[in-house]
Amino acid sequence: MDLSRKLTGILAAGILAAGSLTVPVPVSAAGRSAPSTRDFANGPERNDIAALTTSLPLTAAARAATPAAAKHRGYPRRTGLRVYPENPADKSIKLGLVPYHAIAPHLNALQRASDRVSAEIAGHSALGRDLYLVTVTAPETAAEATRQDRWRALIENDPAAARRDRALARDYKTPVWINANIHGNEWEGTDGALRVIERLATATDTATARLLSRTRIYVTVTNNPDGRIAGTRANGAGFDINRDHATSSQPESRAVRDVVIATQPVVMLDEHGYTGTTLIEPATPPHGQNYEYDLYIKHALPNALGMEAAIQKLGYAETARADIPFRDYAPGDWDDWPPIFTPMYAIYQGAVGHTVEVPLQVNGGLYDSLPVAELRRRSGINTAVAASTIGAAITYADTHRAQLLADQIEQFRRGWAGAPSPVIPDGYVDGFGPEDHYSTTFPRAYVIPAGTAQRSPAAAARLVDHLVAHDVRVTQAKVPFALNGKKYPAGSYVVDMHQPKRGLANVLLEAGRDISDLVPQMYDISGWSHRLLWGASVDISRTAAPRTRTKPVTIASPTGAVTATPGRNLSLTLRDAADVRALNSLLDQGITVRRTDASTVVVPAAARRAAQDAASRFGVRFTAADRKATGTVVTRPVVAAAAAADELFALREMGFEVRPVSTALLNAGTADLTGVDTLVVSSGLSYSQLNTTAKATLDAVLTHAGVVTRGSTGAAFNTAANLLPATAVAGRGDANGVVNVTNTGPVVGAGSLPNSFVYSPLWFTGTGFTVEQRYAATRPLVAGHWLPTGPGVGGQAQAAGQAAVVSGTTARGGRAVLFGTEPLFRTHPKGLYAQFARALYWSAG
């Protein structure tokens, strides 16, 4: 570790002591800028700003429009892109940048003018706008394009053969992918990329012709048109797409996932802004432990140095140097640990991925306060920086094409061979030291059982489809088999870890790791796990390979069934989001459903046809109900929610109708609370900030309606509105990850997973309520980062054994459930959704 890395670490510790993680950092005494900070989204501000988005229009299926669908066609493709009406409100215009509506005409003109440029639609935004994928390359016949596609597949599927293939080595066009503007209010990646496209399209020199004869340059011109137009970081659904790559809840992240799989780039850039100094990855530790990191860093560092040299040549005072976190920052300041960021995700798909941050801020408050001339001066420099980094990366990819290709082949070879995680010597590249060592022991296989050992067949199918969509290979047993002394029925799924993208398979399925003691802080989430949080039972086989006849899976088998004999009432257990969706659909149809306990509902035999439809549509199982079961009638709860965008999205995914509310809407008298059965409070609603009229309206509702809260805003509402006598205790604000819990209560606890997710965890003390769920009695964190706030305060030790979720009847007469966990966080923990739904039904009475 060199001095600058230590220095920034000390500064970062000072920032933490001040209690904030995201404030802009001043220039240090040493004259070096302290580490740039990434912006959170769907982070702590989730508790402050209630989402107001109403239902979104359905978008067209993105996958059908991906380049894979267009294989066997040559280049150029000359797709006539639809042109959108001019939108004078587009926020790009003030900056002198290209507004979204001008991109399609520009690309149409470029396609007409040059046989090197092809544009396609790679998908659609949350609000339905086209996502453009541009390919710049020398013209190809259909046969040449088919051959390129075959080679791409050969590299992944038979790396040994690809390595021997001399024609491939000579003629395979090196794929390079540029993603721009994933954060809508970080505009200039788009403009810089368009500048490069134009230059490559029109250049007449032989060097460019030669480059394009052996390179395919793919550009997703704007990954976030909704945000580009509106000047927002998030997409039209309120999501940060650059946090969604492991979850794939948004069409923009699914579109680029499909692009990276179909194109298999050796190098990719994700163009962002604004960090004061241009920032170019590689990142600091902790490094994702599932990478073939040696194959990555050997290119990522020199490529970053090449990009730095390129921006220096621009000659601006503001571009005299770059921050390269690997070289310049302390561990934890700018890490590549979670696979939620585009470049980190792309590494698992075979690319040397880099985030690039252009330097000069033009968004936020400065967008309104700076003179237009200054904004345009800045955006001009930013555009030049974006273009020069893209140009430098293309040059690197061309200059090092043989080695990049060999290393991508080697990545996939190691996967197939089950080679051990690489051990990289110190000094492997400049600055690689003991702090950079991260590796793993890959299991031999994961098994997703069918039959009675599967907790939720619907969750299992969802997980399998997710894995397959990410190009993880999954097979399905044709016959029963035994593994590690356990019997699995036919139909069980197997993820054999001897596969090309084993790193991706493992980063999605592993538990993860408690890295609290390894780095002083982390930037974004440090834990996630589709195995522990998505609701399906998944077994690990550490060393034994499954020996059984299997078939490859392209889509999971249907899981829905009605297993009771005709004439019997039907029982449905609310274990998973799919069960909740099915129940809401039955309630929508006016079917009388009774609840026998907080997690079991009974559907009358007469509604068998509707149950069968719901079973096949949502993949859920109806079994025979106890003949004596009666229960209370379930009504479809009318839900009002002061909640974050991700929570609104998750509630709608489960089929709840939700009316957004907030302090502002209530104070303005525009929030509709008539007939509300339950109120969700997690963001943007402060009881003490309500005016007299609003308070009276809400008080009237609270005499009968239920309340479900989440997080600190929800807990403050509970206290101010005098609901449950529970005192909330805050864990450290940036603590996050997967935790062990014990389920003790009848509403949320019943049938819940032994794991949950936390972000800024809370726990509850006091008496006069039911404890639904507790943090595990010792060191609750399974994976993630959770240090104490101070000595003996806010840490895992203080949370251990404490109440994480509580329920009860309020002093006002309604029912309330308080969550200290994050069951809907960024829509990731699908297996926790039903906890929240059960709280809604129960609290609604």
Ligand SMILES: [Zn+2]
């Ligand atoms: Zn960004």
